[in-house]
Amino acid sequence: MDNGKLDVTKAIEAVKRIKDIVDANKEYLTELDSAIGDADHGINMSRGFTKALEKVKSNEYNDIGSVFKDVAMTLMSTVGGAAGPLYGTFFMKASMKLAAQKEADLSLLAQAFREGLQGVVALGKAQLSDKTMVDALTPAVEALESAAKDGLTLKQGLEKALAMAEKGMKDTIPMVARKGRASYLGERSAGHQDPGATSSYLILKAFYDALEG
Amino acid sequence: MDNGKLDVTKAIEAVKRIKDIVDANKEYLTELDSAIGDADHGINMSRGFTKALEKVKSNEYNDIGSVFKDVAMTLMSTVGGAAGPLYGTFFMKASMKLAAQKEADLSLLAQAFREGLQGVVALGKAQLSDKTMVDALTPAVEALESAAKDGLTLKQGLEKALAMAEKGMKDTIPMVARKGRASYLGERSAGHQDPGATSSYLILKAFYDALEG
Amino acid sequence: MKKLINEVEKVVEESLQGLVKAHADLVKLHPSVRAVLRVDSPKEKVAVISGGGSGHEPMHTGFVGFGMLDAACPGEIFTSPTPDQMYEAAKTVNGGKGVLYIVKNYSGDIMNFQMAADMLAGEGIPVEQVIINDDVAVEDSLYTAGRRGVGGTVLAEKIVGAKAEEGASLEEVKKLCERVNANVRSMGMALTSCTVPAAGKPTFELGPDEMEIGIGIHGEPGRQRMKVKTARDIVEMLATAVVEDLPFKAGDEVLAFVNGMGGTPLSELYIVYNDLSDFLEKKGIKIVRNLVGNYITSLEMQGCSITLLRLDEEMKRLWDAPVCTPGLRWGM
Amino acid sequence: MKKLINEVEKVVEESLQGLVKAHADLVKLHPSVRAVLRVDSPKEKVAVISGGGSGHEPMHTGFVGFGMLDAACPGEIFTSPTPDQMYEAAKTVNGGKGVLYIVKNYSGDIMNFQMAADMLAGEGIPVEQVIINDDVAVEDSLYTAGRRGVGGTVLAEKIVGAKAEEGASLEEVKKLCERVNANVRSMGMALTSCTVPAAGKPTFELGPDEMEIGIGIHGEPGRQRMKVKTARDIVEMLATAVVEDLPFKAGDEVLAFVNGMGGTPLSELYIVYNDLSDFLEKKGIKIVRNLVGNYITSLEMQGCSITLLRLDEEMKRLWDAPVCTPGLRWGM
Numbered sequence A, B: 001m002d003n004g005k006l007d008v009t010k011a012i013e014a015v016k017r018i019k020d021i022v023d024a025n026k027e028y029l030t031e032l033d034s035a036i037g038d039a040d041h042g043i044n045m046s047r048g049f050t051k052a053l054e055k056v057k058s059n060e061y062n063d064i065g066s067v068f069k070d071v072a073m074t075l076m077s078t079v080g081g082a083a084g085p086l087y088g089t090f091f092m093k094a095s096m097k098l099a100a101q102k103e104a105d106l107s108l109l110a111q112a113f114r115e116g117l118q119g120v121v122a123l124g125k126a127q128l129s130d131k132t133m134v135d136a137l138t139p140a141v142e143a144l145e146s147a148a149k150d151g152l153t154l155k156q157g158l159e160k161a162l163a164m165a166e167k168g169m170k171d172t173i174p175m176v177a178r179k180g181r182a183s184y185l186g187e188r189s190a191g192h193q194d195p196g197a198t199s200s201y202l203i204l205k206a207f208y209d210a211l212e213g
Numbered sequence C, D: 001m002k003k004l005i006n007e008v009e010k011v012v013e014e015s016l017q018g019l020v021k022a023h024a025d026l027v028k029l030h031p032s033v034r035a036v037l038r039v040d041s042p043k044e045k046v047a048v049i050s051g052g053g054s055g056h057e058p059m060h061t062g063f064v065g066f067g068m069l070d071a072a073c074p075g076e077i078f079t080s081p082t083p084d085q086m087y088e089a090a091k092t093v094n095g096g097k098g099v100l101y102i103v104k105n106y107s108g109d110i111m112n113f114q115m116a117a118d119m120l121a122g123e124g125i126p127v128e129q130v131i132i133n134d135d136v137a138v139e140d141s142l143y144t145a146g147r148r149g150v151g152g153t154v155l156a157e158k159i160v161g162a163k164a165e166e167g168a169s170l171e172e173v174k175k176l177c178e179r180v181n182a183n184v185r186s187m188g189m190a191l192t193s194c195t196v197p198a199a200g201k202p203t204f205e206l207g208p209d210e211m212e213i214g215i216g217i218h219g220e221p222g223r224q225r226m227k228v229k230t231a232r233d234i235v236e237m238l239a240t241a242v243v244e245d246l247p248f249k250a251g252d253e254v255l256a257f258v259n260g261m262g263g264t265p266l267s268e269l270y271i272v273y274n275d276l277s278d279f280l281e282k283k284g285i286k287i288v289r290n291l292v293g294n295y296i297t298s299l300e301m302q303g304c305s306i307t308l309l310r311l312d313e314e315m316k317r318l319w320d321a322p323v324c325t326p327g328l329r330w331g332m
């Protein structure tokens, strides 16, 4: 009885897919972070989502908000660095919008991700073009919202969001970083893709793949 | 009025030649010492003979014993390591035999070098085949002595001594070291030429060249 | 990658085990979160807590003890610790006079400490934070993450720890920490990179005749790569940037701190100190205290940093006060 | 070769300048020969003097001060000092109770110290020598130069220095030094080589997955080259050789010393200490004192050594006694 929405099973599947795709890209993310940061982003994300998956697999859930909340708490206490509180906040704020919900359609997920993004911005104070995850997340959330307005399905919406996240991620390449560790490099940070924007793209890809079935 | 003997001028010339040949082989000696020691023999010898040359050039001498003595004192206080006291003693003991002598013929130089060698053995307690400078010095001194017995000239004697020193030096290659730093390597010291035997050969070469004129 | 480790995942854990075994008279582990605590956290003082990524040893775990920190919260290698560590550590060592978090200025550290502080404040526990940002290699701007916290952190922890040990109030301790931060400047350089164990290869590559100027303490690239120079020229570059920034002036009394990045022999750090001493003498800046050694490191990186702190009488007295930690000890 | 130096010929000189500038309250240079002297050589004690090649800092120059050495005579990098250094230093710091030379067992050191001792004895100055030879990596034999002096030297200098500080006689101080040497054993290993500045390239080459077991402190090759192993396995190899040699037995109380070769981060030394502590616990050997850090190094070499000293009550008391030197300090 797949209605194309994000239910508890698919939310857990999404966490599993995030873990897998982050693991598969662990070295890649770390290499990106070597160039303009401190060579730990892939390691941090892999550690966090491994623990998050363990956590959500060991629990019974009645609503997707609780899945998101457990992910948030686990990321917060296992990732560390900049990405830990940021992704922790993203999932925490999103979980509030999804609290007590058995499933989410495109419109609800768009709202939840918007909340998540706002949390990231409130905490990290990054603006667009600061060369951070915000540069991938912002166009993705906007795509979700406009797809919802256009009445598309969740899967269609995520497909558009994914494309925009990918573009946002690639757009970070020429940027000069103004937030996070890469900003210490000044002009030398240009020419490198932001690791956090890349992991944001991967997370969206995992959501999309989870809905694929 | 070159009578083929070692006078003050030639003794000083010998010191200069030692300095030059040690400098030219500084890296080579150090490389030999890297393999079975601590990579400083060329550096030590170069430092010592640079200072020794400065010393003998800045003095007036009436006898060759005093030249040898100044070389000895300078080596003692500038070379350090194992080679410093050993070569210092070599020149010191030799200088005693040469004290107040205006020049040395083959027989006298053979006696002086014998004294020097005995000093080295007394101090360092190395036997033949322990893979040290003694393995080059011993056959060289023996060659000087038998050449003296045969009534050869100083130059002829040094030529024979040089050939024997070279052979003695090369013979150290297969030896397992039993004295000095190389002995810590045990069996692994075999297959490498001893740096001290090599510098002894070079010193004899410099004496020979100095007499060449 | 060659390291004296067992498993990359257990580097921090096992190193902490070794630390508390070697210094059981001074420090112990927190029972539930990853934190090193003073073995005897006295009640009648402000609790001074720091933390940050691991890989900078002895900082911060080696600075826990009498006259310095009450707790240190180490993250994974070069990765900020998580809020639960700072929160639980504070709950354990707070004696009632409140908690000061000394935080190095990195986005990750700031956010994680902030969350812990929010949690404490929510429970009515008095908590203050001071952000150390002394690295002049980073251009300071409202529009960036600002300057990193580097060598000044060690000096702040010593001086502020001594003040807390005297029984000063949270407000006083915080004010002093801000004063130290306002008077301290640093800059570092590297001859080689370092290898994060879990990454398995060097964070960056330097040619056999290259060095990186303005390096941080995380193997992050610096601001400028150039051919290696003599110690004297390197000191000139680093110290000029440091001196001009505050600026330090003729007649100023300073603490000069020459720090090794972990892989540079002590003998070379003394050469750097010798050159720094000459440099400052020419400028009329007086070294009245100094520290030379590996205190805030970057794993096995070869290189050094120079930190100058303009001292006042109180800072001098507090610097000289007894300290007894695994990494810094005198007077007892 | 990348180093924080100015000229290869001046490395030792400038490093010593830096040392005495940084620790002018503790040490000073001899006016005529290359020697570091205690700033206040007290008259009423035996003068304890050591020395050897440079490149092992903080040993020996960093161990000059209250409760340890009265003078240290540094040679060029990895090269024994010359007799005039030890002779002049002894003449300067001898207060009348005589001089003890603590000498590491290397042909060069032995010969140079012997010459200095002969010169002193010739002038009627009471002088004794103790040769430290604790390195179990070297096979001991009447027909070789015998075992090298390594980590045990640091412990001997501390313990013997404390005894001399108490006013003991030359005979007593010498006896104690021999007792320390009789009860101490060490073994080291390297992950990388080191580069003598004047040589300009590494003394030996190790592959990216190789280590050298039984290394000395001069970058001289060890006894065995093998693939790198975990810290636990390395500790097992080194500690087994050390324990079986004396042998150390269940119930023995020991000082466990984990020493870094100069380029290994402190965090890794604590991992080694953690593994060593587990290893000894299984054997029933009790660690009652410890020392972890870079104390007898080999320039920027990565690696470590393990030293065990079987303690008696007097050694324990003397180890705990106050010491105040640039490189080792507690109790004051």
Ligand SMILES: Nc1ncnc2c1ncn2[C@@H]1O[C@H](COP(=O)(O)OP(=O)(O)O)[C@@H](O)[C@H]1O
Residues within 6 Å of the ligand: A033, A037, A038, A040, A041, A044, A045, A080, A081, A082, A083, A084, A086, A120, A123, A124, A125, A126, A131, A132, A133, A134, A179, A180, A181, A194, A195, A196, A197, C078, C079, C080, C107, C108, C109
């Ligand atoms: N203030 C910020 N706002 C948003 N994202 C940020 C901020 N600071 C850092 N990031 C993101 O975090 C990523 C780095 O994460 P990570 O390497 O795990 O942390 P750290 O930089 O502490 O090592 C960057 O690539 C960037 O996308």
Ligand SMILES: Nc1ncnc2c1ncn2[C@@H]1O[C@H](COP(=O)(O)OP(=O)(O)O)[C@@H](O)[C@H]1O
Residues within 6 Å of the ligand: B033, B037, B038, B040, B041, B044, B045, B080, B081, B082, B083, B084, B086, B120, B123, B124, B125, B126, B131, B132, B133, B134, B179, B180, B181, B194, B195, B196, B197, D078, D079, D080, D107, D108, D109
């Ligand atoms: N006991 C000894 N007797 C004779 N020669 C020795 C002895 N010990 C060492 N040598 C010689 O000294 C050489 C090493 O000299 P050098 O490298 O200058 O000193 P060190 O070994 O102290 O670094 C060896 O190659 C060997 O020939």
Ligand SMILES: [Mg+2]
Residues within 6 Å of the ligand: A033, A037, A038, A039, A040, A041, A081, A181
């Ligand atoms: Mg990072």
Ligand SMILES: [Mg+2]
Residues within 6 Å of the ligand: B033, B037, B038, B039, B040, B041, B081, B181
């Ligand atoms: Mg040598």
Ligand SMILES: [Mg+2]
Residues within 6 Å of the ligand: A038, A040, A081, A082, C053, C078, C079, C080, C108
């Ligand atoms: Mg990080």
Ligand SMILES: [Mg+2]
Residues within 6 Å of the ligand: B038, B040, B081, B082, D053, D078, D079, D080, D108
């Ligand atoms: Mg040597």
